[in-house]
Amino acid sequence: MLQKDLNKTHDQTIFSLEDVSVRYGDIMALDCINLNIYRGEILFITGASGAGKTTLLRLLAGSITPTKGRVLLPKDLTKNRNFFSSQVFQDLRLINNQTGEQNLFKSFDGKVYDSKKTFISEMKELCRAFGILDRIHLKISDTNGGLKQKIAMVRALLSRPDCLIADEPTCSLDYENNRKVFDILSLYNLKKGLTVIWSSHNKEIVRKFSGRIIHLDNGKLVYTGHACFI
Amino acid sequence: MFYIKQFFKITKENSLKGFLFLLISISFILILGNWSFVKEKILNLYPDYMKGPSFYALISSSEDHLSIQRKLISLPGILSARILDKDLVNKQAEKIINNYQLKNDEMGTLDFIGLEVMFDKNINERGQELIRNYLIKLAGENNITIGKTNYLPEADNIKVLMDYINDDGFWIIGLLFGGFWIFSLMIFKKEVKKASYLIEQFQRKRQVEFKILFSGIILVYFLSAGLIFLSPTPEWVSVFLIGIFFSVVLIFSGGKHSWLS
Numbered sequence: 001m002l003q004k005d006l007n008k009t010h011d012q013t014i015f016s017l018e019d020v021s022v023r024y025g026d027i028m029a030l031d032c033i034n035l036n037i038y039r040g041e042i043l044f045i046t047g048a049s050g051a052g053k054t055t056l057l058r059l060l061a062g063s064i065t066p067t068k069g070r071v072l073l074p075k076d077l078t079k080n081r082n083f084f085s086s087q088v089f090q091d092l093r094l095i096n097n098q099t100g101e102q103n104l105f106k107s108f109d110g111k112v113y114d115s116k117k118t119f120i121s122e123m124k125e126l127c128r129a130f131g132i133l134d135r136i137h138l139k140i141s142d143t144n145g146g147l148k149q150k151i152a153m154v155r156a157l158l159s160r161p162d163c164l165i166a167d168e169p170t171c172s173l174d175y176e177n178n179r180k181v182f183d184i185l186s187l188y189n190l191k192k193g194l195t196v197i198w199s200s201h202n203k204e205i206v207r208k209f210s211g212r213i214i215h216l217d218n219g220k221l222v223y224t225g226h227a228c229f230i
Numbered sequence: 231m232f233y234i235k236q237f238f239k240i241t242k243e244n245s246l247k248g249f250l251f252l253l254i255s256i257s258f259i260l261i262l263g264n265w266s267f268v269k270e271k272i273l274n275l276y277p278d279y280m281k282g283p284s285f286y287a288l289i290s291s292s293e294d295h296l297s298i299q300r301k302l303i304s305l306p307g308i309l310s311a312r313i314l315d316k317d318l319v320n321k322q323a324e325k326i327i328n329n330y331q332l333k334n335d336e337m338g339t340l341d342f343i344g345l346e347v348m349f350d351k352n353i354n355e356r357g358q359e360l361i362r363n364y365l366i367k368l369a370g371e372n373n374i375t376i377g378k379t380n381y382l383p384e385a386d387n388i389k390v391l392m393d394y395i396n397d398d399g400f401w402i403i404g405l406l407f408g409g410f411w412i413f414s415l416m417i418f419k420k421e422v423k424k425a426s427y428l429i430e431q432f433q434r435k436r437q438v439e440f441k442i443l444f445s446g447i448i449l450v451y452f453l454s455a456g457l458i459f460l461s462p463t464p465e466w467v468s469v470f471l472i473g474i475f476f477s478v479v480l481i482f483s484g485g486k487h488s489w490l491s
Contacts, residue, residue, distance in 0.1 A: 109434055109435070
């Protein structure tokens, strides 16, 4: 994608939250959030456990609706009906009794790939980049947390999404591996205009990456700005 | 094709649940789609079930007993008319005469043909009487001796069950299979839901669960209906009703997808 095209897409709002609140019984998970997310940006959502990060991501994924306020999703804001968001879940949602490769094949969509061969080639390329190519034949139940997270990340990227919504995608990884994952996502962001929404409770890691950051505290949005200024 | 492939893939991956669901679906269609044939086979397992009241008749051997037998069998309400062993009948007759200390001369010639006539189980008394009179007319009043009508003992448990199968079997079996089918569907559906959830999350497809189940069931339905086509007594109305039942249950059993770990 050309730079001028990228700049153009960056102006486009793909998610818009207007005075959004989410309440679970007595607990206010999100309180009066106003937020716009633009196409092609990298957004980090930080906050302590229970701050409302997962609830916010679930709103953006369209899995829940707000108790109050209005959420506009890409299908409402863009003319592109095929806009596709893919997720990396906090609990990963891999099938334990299948191998990593079998799990990755869940992303093989005939509408997106010309052939199975193209898919396999892309899968191998991504697995090599994540450093897991020699271990994808293992059953998920026999793998460690870090490998599982990488498989979940590769699965999400293999679906060739327009937007990646990742909930604590690297919490089991060390800094080096976090860096590697971020570099790959940055490359996708730069080359393919992928919008990345990444939640993390680890501010120290996030501040070393480039992108916009929003910080949640007790369901309230308390900070928004560039990650390096945190 | 994608959805049919997924249906069989899920069935293969969850062989027990998948096999149970397929077995119940196919049996449901094949049994109710051939109900008359199946009912007959079930009732034949207990041959006494169809038997009604019976009586014996002694006919003079000078009469054409084969013609009488043929004419009786062709009557509605007659299950069977069996000619008894001639020697046995004559021995029995002789024994009775001896018991009464009568001389053979007084009884005339002892040369009878024995006939056991069995009514259908549902024939009423008026029908029985008409048949008995018809038999007297056929043989001639002076050439026949008819015994009293013997009624079968009170119905036992198997007979009661057979009565249910005979009268309301279609609906009883239909309800049972309907219940089992819904139960097996719900068990199998959990696996379909799980696979569909992942497909919807990572592929550009919607309503995957419904499409997988619907395409798989449609295929099984038409294959089973094809088998019914080969059967002697296909009952297409039943097959059609099952199709409606499958569709209605599928449409109303939809729910929100969620990850089932």
